Amino acid sequence: MPDARTILVAGTASHVGKSTVAAGLCRVLADRGRSVAPYKAQNMSTNARATPGGEIGVSQYVQARAARVPPETDHNPVLLKPRGDGESQLVVDGEAVADVPAGQYYDRYWDDALGAARAAHRRLAADHDVIVAEGAGSIAEINLHDRDLANVETARFADADVLLVADIERGGVFASLVGTLELLPTDIRDRVVGAVITKFRGDRSLLAPGLDAFEDRTGVPVLGVLPHDDPGLPEEDSVALPPVGQQAIEGTDDGVADAEAVTVAVPRLPHISNFTDLQPLAATPGVRVAYLPLSASLTDADAVVLPGSKNTVDDLLALREAGFDTALSAFDGPIVGLCGGYQMLGDRIHNADIEGTGDSETVEGLGLLPVETTFSPEKTVERVTRRLDGVGPLAGATGVVEGYEIHMGQTTPTADVSRPFDSTGAATDTVLGTYLHDIFANDEPRVAFVKNTIETAGTEYQLELDCDRDNAYDRAAALVVDHVDLGPLGID
Known part of the structure; x- marks a missing residue:
């Protein structure tokens, strides 16, 4: 029997608010003096973060910050990172194991994944009072109930209480809740202590008849209704x-x-990853982040950021096929490439068949930076601190910046070029590339990039620095405290 109590925040579907509720619970428990750890047995996400032991999904990294504990691989022992054509990179205990099709994962790696998830939970349970586990997708996927690691298996091996989360914004919330409960295995259904409805707009009293009818039908109390916030x-x-x-x-x-605002254009890559790099820009007053089709014009853009990619080569070829390479070459505003975007901006990519799904060994890049990338099976995963000497799109920024690197391949200059991050990265007067994720979460480079974009665009907007992003954990906690009855969860 686990030493710690586990609360499993499960959902009726993907994107219903599980991560927000879990982060809020982590911060509430931490604020009340409880030793709490986040956990997700198996995650599927292209957004990852580096920890000292390897990479984990972004939600568990965030939830660890909310819980005020150092993020670690036990918080997300199994991570699947989609890379196209039904294939995902399998990461176990922070380390990349293989690129596997979905069917092979269950045939060849399921037992190892289950063992890693159980062991990680045991270690967390021995060190903490409470574990806030997050489910994945819907807990009612009846085709997966014999191998649902993040939901059914976690509920069983963690002896968890289940909090069921449903999103009212997309409609049919009561049908989703009732249907989910009906489809659960009996032992999992018996673990459900309550439900939470998220993303509600309007007068809660209008929900009262539905809430009463749901509770009468199922015997499951609705513990809260969270506003759309x-x-x-x-x-x-x-x-x-x-x-x-x-x-x-x-x-x-x-x-x-x-x-008055400036627009940062971001091509919506087919295999886009770690697009959370753009969220600090979108949160900056006066900045619009526009995710564009690859064939879109850059006429209304004031700057361009090429984001990370889980499949750099295939996304590069998709950009070229759509004509984005021509549009980018003609663009005269600031251009920044992050990780895979940095690799694309170079002259060429060698050993491209390692990263792409084709068999080409060398692929020509966009040719906007004098660098080339050579792929190898080895993967870099690390938290990093760099001293920034801002040039080009980041001109004016100096000091120490923090972030993380998660990438395959190494990028080297083919000619003299500025190296703005402790002799890494590359920059010209208008183009910059770096492997450093979270660069715009650092105020100096973010403000410099926006100011340079404003200057190039010729707008008169006066940038106001928004330093309130870290309070997202407190805002998530306030949503939970203000709108959820925590008594049935044993949080007092």
Whole structure:
């Protein structure tokens, strides 16, 4: 029997608010003096973070920060990072194990994954009072109930109480809740201590008849109704982004007129990853982050950021096929490439068949930075601190910056070029590339980039520095405390 109590925050579907509720619970428990740890047995996400032991999903990294404990691989022992064509990179205990199709994962790696998840939970349970576990997707996927590591298996081996989360914004919330409970295995259904409805807009009293009918039908109490309020936590996966080929703009609710704002264009790569790098920009008043189809014009863009990619080579080829390479070559504003985007900006990529799904050994890059990348099976995963000597798009920024690197391949100069991050990265007057994720979470480079973009665009907007991002954990906690009855969860 586990030493710690485990609360499993499970959902009726993906993107219903599980991560926000889990982070809020972690911060509430930490604030009340409890030793708490986040946990997700198996995660599927292209957004990862580096810890001293390897990489984990971004949500568990965030939840560890909310719990005020150092992030570690036990918080997310199994991570699947989709890379296209039904294949994912399997990361176990922080280390990349293999690139596997979905069927092979269950046939060849399931027992190892289950063993790693159980062992990680045992270690956390021995060191903490409470574990806040997050489920994945829907807990009612009946085709997976015999191998649902993040939901069914976790509930059983952790002896967990289950809090069921459902999103009212997409409609059908009561059908989702009732249907989920009906489809659960009996022993898991008996563990459900309550439900929480998220993303509600309007007068809660209008929900009262539905809440009463649901409780009468199921015997499960509705412990809370959370208003539609985004606390600003990083998104876990690309469900939050527009589908490939569609456009979306973030940062429009900051009170700044669009005519005064600057627009940072981000190509919506088919295999985009770690797009949370862009969230600090979208949270900056006066900045619009526009995710664009690859064929879109850059006429309305004031700057461009090429984001990370789980499949750099295939995304580079997709950019070229859509004509984005031509549009980018003609663009005269600031351009920044992050990780995979940095690799794309170079002259060429060697050993491309290691990263891409084709068989080409060398692929020509976009040719905007005099560097080349050579891929190898080895993977870099580390937290880093660099001294920044800002040039090009980051001109004016100096000092120490922090972030993390998660990438395959090494990038080297092919000609003289500025190396702005302790002799790493590369920059010209208008183009900069770096492997450093979270660069815009550092105030100096973020402010410099925005100011340089404003200057290039010729707008008159006066940048106001927003330093409130770390309070996202407190905002998530306030949502939980103000709107959820925590008594049935044993949180007092």
